[in-house]
Amino acid sequence: MAKSDSSPPDSLDSLPADVECYCQLDGVIDLLSRQYAMQVICLVGAIGPARYGDIESAFDGVSSSTLSTRLSELVDAGYLSRHQHEEIPPRVEYELTASGAQLCERLQPLLEWAGQQGDLPS
Template sequence: MMVKPKNSPICPITAALDVLGGKWKVFILSYLAEHGTLRFGELKRLIPKVTQKMLAQQLKELEEAGLVNRRVYAQVPPKVEYRLTAHGQTLCPVLRSLREWGYLHREKLGAEEVTCPEVSAEKLIAVE
């Protein structure tokens, strides 16, 4: 269960950005929405530009925010899986809308069609 911080933001936009702020969090959430459950190494392969340290930090922050569930299996070598919590799944429509807005914005700027190196454009946010 998530603990409410003493200085929790009053503004809903600030509350959202406090949780989603960070270069890689939206990509992590998008891949977990697309694939369901992923191991650390799988996330690292899907987001090749993120360092291991940054990926671990971002996952920890998402877990603390109650958006990602981390499951550790008692085996050697250790196996750790990540998946969206029910609360994390409520972000799927938001992430889908963000992607669609990105398409519109790029179109307005006259940007040519390119694939995103961090996230598959076709499969992003496939979860309804």
């Protein structure tokens, strides 16, 4: 390599160091890059303890399997807590953990902005 110099403006060479970290944000970002993940976090953040049915009906047309998977992932990752009441019919409540609340804070501006963008559903 080692270009002589004075070529088109080099970009990567003069980067701030913290840019490098973008290449391995597999953990959280990967989790959020699934359908409804960000919305679920914000929804639970907005309504507090949320039952499965609450969440399901807040999204129009989500399938239960998808939502269920998403919730499990978020619980496993430690952003949601799951509290199951031992009753019949079953009652389960999801709530943000401390991490989840931090995440939600960062997500809110994004989702609000996204909602304002021409997201007109036909």
